[in-house]
Amino acid sequence: MKLFIISLTLFIYFVNFINSASDKPCLARRISGRSVICVCNCTYCDDITREMPANGSYVTYTTSEAGTRFQKIIGTFQTLDHSLGICRTSFVINPMKTYQAVEGFGGAVTDAAAINWKSLPEVMQKYLIDSYFSFKGLEYNMLRVPVGGCDFSTYPYAYNEQPENDPKLSNYSLTYEDYNYKIPMIKEISKVATSPVHIVASTWSPPIWMKTNHNFSGINQLKQEYFETYALYHYKFLEKYAAQGINIWAITTTNEPINGLFGYVKFNSLGWSVEKMGEWIVNNLGPMIRNSVFKNIKILTCDDQRFTIPLYFSELISKYPKALDYIDGIGVHFYADKIIPPVVLYAVSKTYPDKIILATEACQGSAPWQSEKVELGSWRRAISYITDILEDLNHNVAGWIDWNLCLNMEGGPNWAKNYADSAVIVNAEKNEFYKQPIFYAMGHFSKFIKRGSRRIEIREKKLCFTGSVKNVAFLTPDGTVVVVFLNEGSERSVSVKCGKKETILQLEANSITTMEFVCDAY
Ligand SMILES: *[C@@H]1O[C@H](CO)[C@@H](O)[C@H](O)[C@H]1NC(C)=O
Ligand SMILES: *[C@@H]1O[C@H](CO)[C@@H](O)[C@H](O)[C@H]1NC(C)=O
Ligand SMILES: *[C@@H]1O[C@H](CO)[C@@H](O)[C@H](O)[C@H]1NC(C)=O
Numbered sequence: 001m002k003l004f005i006i007s008l009t010l011f012i013y014f015v016n017f018i019n020s021a022s023d024k025p026c027l028a029r030r031i032s033g034r035s036v037i038c039v040c041n042c043t044y045c046d047d048i049t050r051e052m053p054a055n056g057s058y059v060t061y062t063t064s065e066a067g068t069r070f071q072k073i074i075g076t077f078q079t080l081d082h083s084l085g086i087c088r089t090s091f092v093i094n095p096m097k098t099y100q101a102v103e104g105f106g107g108a109v110t111d112a113a114a115i116n117w118k119s120l121p122e123v124m125q126k127y128l129i130d131s132y133f134s135f136k137g138l139e140y141n142m143l144r145v146p147v148g149g150c151d152f153s154t155y156p157y158a159y160n161e162q163p164e165n166d167p168k169l170s171n172y173s174l175t176y177e178d179y180n181y182k183i184p185m186i187k188e189i190s191k192v193a194t195s196p197v198h199i200v201a202s203t204w205s206p207p208i209w210m211k212t213n214h215n216f217s218g219i220n221q222l223k224q225e226y227f228e229t230y231a232l233y234h235y236k237f238l239e240k241y242a243a244q245g246i247n248i249w250a251i252t253t254t255n256e257p258i259n260g261l262f263g264y265v266k267f268n269s270l271g272w273s274v275e276k277m278g279e280w281i282v283n284n285l286g287p288m289i290r291n292s293v294f295k296n297i298k299i300l301t302c303d304d305q306r307f308t309i310p311l312y313f314s315e316l317i318s319k320y321p322k323a324l325d326y327i328d329g330i331g332v333h334f335y336a337d338k339i340i341p342p343v344v345l346y347a348v349s350k351t352y353p354d355k356i357i358l359a360t361e362a363c364q365g366s367a368p369w370q371s372e373k374v375e376l377g378s379w380r381r382a383i384s385y386i387t388d389i390l391e392d393l394n395h396n397v398a399g400w401i402d403w404n405l406c407l408n409m410e411g412g413p414n415w416a417k418n419y420a421d422s423a424v425i426v427n428a429e430k431n432e433f434y435k436q437p438i439f440y441a442m443g444h445f446s447k448f449i450k451r452g453s454r455r456i457e458i459r460e461k462k463l464c465f466t467g468s469v470k471n472v473a474f475l476t477p478d479g480t481v482v483v484v485f486l487n488e489g490s491e492r493s494v495s496v497k498c499g500k501k502e503t504i505l506q507l508e509a510n511s512i513t514t515m516e517f518v519c520d521a522y
């Protein structure tokens with residue numbers, strides 16, 4: 001008991017709560033039965049700066065179901081007495097054992113996201129972009145942009161719809177949505193981002209004249225005579241965006257190609273069989289991109305749920321080995337992750353370690369059985385993100401891109417009524433936007449695990465049954481160690497050790513904590 005009191009005193013002595021003047025706290029609005037949302041209006045929006053840890057200190061940031069958001073604490077490493085016999089989980093970090101390098105974190109500039117953003121007064125447009133991308137925000141450094149329309153558009157469309165049967169795409173031009181919504185938003189983002197924004201572009205559907213069923217959705221494939229035209233459709237997009245000063249970093253080989261094969265979605269899709277996609281990559285898309293000024297743009301295949309990796313990656317390269325010369329990796333979506341174990345990702349990362357895996361889409365609320373599309377204040381939905389990001393990162397995923405950066409109160413607009421939740425919900429009528437728990441969940445990774453960080457080994461030693469604390473650790477290019485802990489149980493203390501540095505951390509009940517420090521002697 002005496003020892004316990006001593007260690008408690010030490011804990012209080014060594015830990016300083018920081019009420020840094022530069023950090024504006026969350027203006028919390030509690031949603032009955034749920035967690036809080038943080039309200040931003042014309043005169044106020046919360047922000048957060050990353051505190052570089054001094055030698056001998058660590059910084060932690062905590063977000064909890066109870067309502068803390070990025071609560072910043074600076075603590076000092078201690079010498080722990082291991083004879084205390086206190087039953088706690090301990091973590092040992094080994095920065096010498098490294099895994100994948102990080103590409104980044106981000107969200108999508110869909111028509112819907114950009115329309116909602118634009119619906120806000122200018123000062124709030126700035127708040128929204130700063131919240132996600134600036135040094136006072138989540139410091140996102142990746143985007144996904146649809147090539148033409150997708151379901152999160154106000155109507156279905158593609159480029160060069162007229163004239164029909166036009167293999168050279170003689171009338172390819174960007175749309176009102178590009179010029180008035182997506183491009184201005186991307187430009188504002190680029191102005192404040194703290195590292196170059198890497199943009200992934202994906203086509204949902206080409207113009208319907210290229211498709212077997214002459215429709216944006218339904219069961220369909222690309223007509224054989226337009227294979228080269230569909231490659232050109234991508235090339236021209238790169239050209240048009242480059243002319244606007246926006247460089248695309250990667251393209252995917254069509255969003256969710258399995259949808260159009262079975263026709264089970266009501267929105268823009270293009271179905272691909274494995275054989276036809278392989279043929280298209282090797283004969284059309286690959287050569288066209290690699291023999292152009294855009295030869296360094298990455299090509300990611302799959303861009304679909306985990307269960308399609310054995311098809312659009314493994315089977316594709318076994319049937320078309322030359323595809324490996326063209327593809328840089330895969331994109332993978334979130335929606336089936338609960339039922340498909342993450343080891344399927346190893347088909348890429350373990351067999352072809354030079355290929356990257358990017359999580360390219362995730363959202364909550366879109367499933368038909370989720371009657372509440374926007375669940376304001378949902379902690380459960382934040383947990384589903386955190387759990388998935390931790391699992392992906394621990395299975396060599398290099399980056400993680402959320403779906404729409406913001407949606408309206410209904411979870412749209414979406415022409416196919418495929419409404420969903422978002423990390424930021426815009427209430428244009430009240431001139432407010434709400435940062436959901438999902439927003440902070442993303443930030444616990446994106447703000448600290450900078451591009452070029454490498455995942456490192458972290459081992460959990462349970463001295464007794466205390467339940468698990470999910471975790472991941474990285475060594476950043478700044479030379480700091482970043483650890484993320486998810487505590488899904490009641491409040492508990494854990495110990496963290498790296499080299500000679502050691503400390504006890506108090507993890508709040510139902511919380512996510514990011515810890516950053518320098519581990520010099522290992
Ligand atoms: C924004 O919210 C703050 C805090 O609730 C409030 O004091 C302020 O009046 C609000 N501003 C506007 C323009 O509504
Ligand atoms: C941090 O402190 C340790 C112990 O005092 C020392 O060995 C190490 O060189 C210091 N590191 C830096 C980056 O100052
Ligand atoms: C070219 O596309 C525009 C729409 O972007 C359309 O209004 C026009 O009719 C098309 N031109 C031809 C020759 O089809």
Ligand SMILES: *[C@@H]1O[C@H](CO)[C@@H](O)[C@H](O)[C@H]1NC(C)=O
Binds near residue numbers: 214
């Ligand atoms: C596409 O299919 C849908 C559903 O069958 C139908 O309502 C729509 O009219 C079709 N669109 C075109 C352009 O044929």
